Amino acid sequence: MKKHLDKDKESNKERSGAQCVIDGLTSAGCEVLFGYPGGAVLDIFNCLYDAPFQFVLSRHEQGAVHMADGFARATGKTGCCLVTSGPGATNAVTGLATANMDGIPMVCISGQVPSAMIGNDAFQEADVVGITRPVTKHNFLVRSVEELPSVIAQAFHIASSGKPGPVVVDIPKDIQRQMTEATIPEAIEMRAYKPHVDFKKEDVHALAALINSSERPVLYVGGGAIAGDASAELLELAHKANIPVCTTLMGIGAFPEDDALALSMLGMHGAVAANYAVDKCDLLISAGARFDDRVTGKISEFAKNAKVVHIDIDRSAIGKSVRCDLGVEGYLKPVLESLIPMVDKADHKEWVDQTQRWKDRFPFAYPGGDDTIMPQFVIEQICAVSGGKATVVTDVGQNQMWAAQHFNYTRPRSFITSGGLGTMGFGLPAAIGAKFACPNDLVVCVTGDGGVQMNFQELVVAVEHKTPVVTVILNNGYLGMVRQWQEMFYDHRYSGVTLGQSKRQRMERIDEGREYLPNFIMLAEAHGACAKRIFKPEEVAPTLKEAFESGKSWVIECIVEPEANVFPMIPPGQAVEAMINRSV
Amino acid sequence: MNNIINCLVENEPGVLARIVSMISGRGYNIQTLNVGPTQDNNVSKMTMVVPGDEHVIEQVVHQLSKQINVIEVVNMTNQRHMNRELILVRVASEDHASRIEIVDLATLFDAKVIAVQEDSVTLQMVGNQERICDFLRLLKPYHVIDISRSGVIAVCRESVDAGFEN
Numbered sequence: 072m073k074k075h076l077d078k079d080k081e082s083n084k085e086r087s088g089a090q091c092v093i094d095g096l097t098s099a100g101c102e103v104l105f106g107y108p109g110g111a112v113l114d115i116f117n118c119l120y121d122a123p124f125q126f127v128l129s130r131h132e133q134g135a136v137h138m139a140d141g142f143a144r145a146t147g148k149t150g151c152c153l154v155t156s157g158p159g160a161t162n163a164v165t166g167l168a169t170a171n172m173d174g175i176p177m178v179c180i181s182g183q184v185p186s187a188m189i190g191n192d193a194f195q196e197a198d199v200v201g202i203t204r205p206v207t208k209h210n211f212l213v214r215s216v217e218e219l220p221s222v223i224a225q226a227f228h229i230a231s232s233g234k235p236g237p238v239v240v241d242i243p244k245d246i247q248r249q250m251t252e253a254t255i256p257e258a259i260e261m262r263a264y265k266p267h268v269d270f271k272k273e274d275v276h277a278l279a280a281l282i283n284s285s286e287r288p289v290l291y292v293g294g295g296a297i298a299g300d301a302s303a304e305l306l307e308l309a310h311k312a313n314i315p316v317c318t319t320l321m322g323i324g325a326f327p328e329d330d331a332l333a334l335s336m337l338g339m340h341g342a343v344a345a346n347y348a349v350d351k352c353d354l355l356i357s358a359g360a361r362f363d364d365r366v367t368g369k370i371s372e373f374a375k376n377a378k379v380v381h382i383d384i385d386r387s388a389i390g391k392s393v394r395c396d397l398g399v400e401g402y403l404k405p406v407l408e409s410l411i412p413m414v415d416k417a418d419h420k421e422w423v424d425q426t427q428r429w430k431d432r433f434p435f436a437y438p439g440g441d442d443t444i445m446p447q448f449v450i451e452q453i454c455a456v457s458g459g460k461a462t463v464v465t466d467v468g469q470n471q472m473w474a475a476q477h478f479n480y481t482r483p484r485s486f487i488t489s490g491g492l493g494t495m496g497f498g499l500p501a502a503i504g505a506k507f508a509c510p511n512d513l514v515v516c517v518t519g520d521g522g523v524q525m526n527f528q529e530l531v532v533a534v535e536h537k538t539p540v541v542t543v544i545l546n547n548g549y550l551g552m553v554r555q556w557q558e559m560f561y562d563h564r565y566s567g568v569t570l571g572q573s574k575r576q577r578m579e580r581i582d583e584g585r586e587y588l589p590n591f592i593m594l595a596e597a598h599g600a601c602a603k604r605i606f607k608p609e610e611v612a613p614t615l616k617e618a619f620e621s622g623k624s625w626v627i628e629c630i631v632e633p634e635a636n637v638f639p640m641i642p643p644g645q646a647v648e649a650m651i652n653r654s655v
Numbered sequence: 656m657n658n659i660i661n662c663l664v665e666n667e668p669g670v671l672a673r674i675v676s677m678i679s680g681r682g683y684n685i686q687t688l689n690v691g692p693t694q695d696n697n698v699s700k701m702t703m704v705v706p707g708d709e710h711v712i713e714q715v716v717h718q719l720s721k722q723i724n725v726i727e728v729v730n731m732t733n734q735r736h737m738n739r740e741l742i743l744v745r746v747a748s749e750d751h752a753s754r755i756e757i758v759d760l761a762t763l764f765d766a767k768v769i770a771v772q773e774d775s776v777t778l779q780m781v782g783n784q785e786r787i788c789d790f791l792r793l794l795k796p797y798h799v800i801d802i803s804r805s806g807v808i809a810v811c812r813e814s815v816d817a818g819f820e821n
Contacts, residue, residue, distance in 0.1 A: 212668075212669065263664070263725055386721070387721050
């Protein structure tokens, strides 16, 4: 097979469409391709045999897309994945939607049935361009082999420029087999897509004037600051004018949380200080954030005393949900670079002191759990044992919020989470993708007993490639976040949220003697990982230490307080006054 | 209020579906939609009438602009522009008197009688949104059997759409 390919390459400058795919990925800098084969991509897999980059076989297409996503989030590089037609592509949809909501650069190649059979309900046919259209930044159905090299180059260009996002390239099987002399274009010219935006100087002047006349400014930093690599500039701006900084879930890591000006996360489960500061500020500067409903709560009350400035590369995000006194359309980094010299040095002493008092008075706290493990404690220990250096990848729900709250993030891309879509099952495969991207970093997946079961099969990938990931399961026997809402807003009627203890009485604690379903330890070991179940707070640190130092993939199942809740909490659609804080 | 939005798009397969899918996915409403070629073979013009307040329309314009195949979006309502729609309407007229009345009304609106049957008259009318509206209102007392509307199209009075090359 190999010989045959070599012969093909030598015979003339013609390449097959499949080879164009490999060459296009190579030329775009693909380092690792995650995927799953099938009938409609056999030709691409045939060429993949000789590809200069690594291929990683996931165990489900959703896993492959989350891995590519984790890879992209950990590095900023475009994640690459490859799936077959029909079910392969439909399985990828959740992963694409996840990346799309969070603006993650990704190119997903999918096979399609031969051109002549499209629309005939052929075996493993699905209208992938139709299905993925609303959950991608863009998609292509390739119509001829001649356009293929250029389409792949365009896909990478679109995925990584402007507000990044996933791009699907759907390639019919016959086109993969046809030969072409077409080459990868040197420059990409797209008539209708001009992602380069020169911000307006006068907008930045206006912003500087607002900052210079403000008494109580706050920076509200989103994922755009990480995508736009603007952390250094944010730090400089914040320090020059002494502006307190809060981040969204996606913005965590953009501003070091050990900085005196850091207010941590804002929003529904955000820090009291961050939410109070936004409520009381007279100027709110949004930097690459999109005013998600989990941040704003009741729109009419959000930052009601403030002038609101939106800085975003996505014009449609400016003024979308919250009023906007000044919109600055542009990439964050050059906007801030231009802004900083215009901003006067200031100390805003009274205001910064006020935010500090809120921080001191209302830290992220939780009730003590005598001899039960509190889930928040586990996160604190991950931070302590790793010396704050771990890259934390979360699943979705309570585990995600605790991981956001109780770890001190100090560098961009050290907190990886599905923010917009809130995709359960994201954590483990994304952690594996992040580990492929940063093999020297300690990657810890914080997950729950619900979410981890959605893509547990991917653990085998970490084991077989020796890309060790430490998975910490906070097992409370519930789908915890849903249970918390049922407790708080549905009169303790726990409906469809109990995991693994069918005979369990409501409110009953999980004890050592109980039989676990599934048995995560056996499950992890079946996948080739090391595993341990722990029950006592004093077991947490030593077990984490053992796992971190082992250089192996680990699953640590922490049996935690079953009904621990995430606080503070601003109930959905409500204002900061409605904040519930039963954390002590 | 109704806004007329002109959208220049690359003339490629699937672009119409892309636009329509975005509009419906984001919960916007389109009253009429018209798509046609332009003087540039690679560019099509879509004209849509979208009801909504200023905020909604601003979002529609931004979301359209964000589509990769969209070259330019102009809210014509904010420009000096002319708009026209063509309608074909078949009205019941079973007796001589009602036929006279209908033809009378048609004349007042510069509408043409394009077919006459024993029991109906078919009219063609071209006009701007207001005139079309008025005409249809005045036709209401008669029995309208069938109506086909082309959807509104519009051009700016002065400057040429910047999206075209040359």
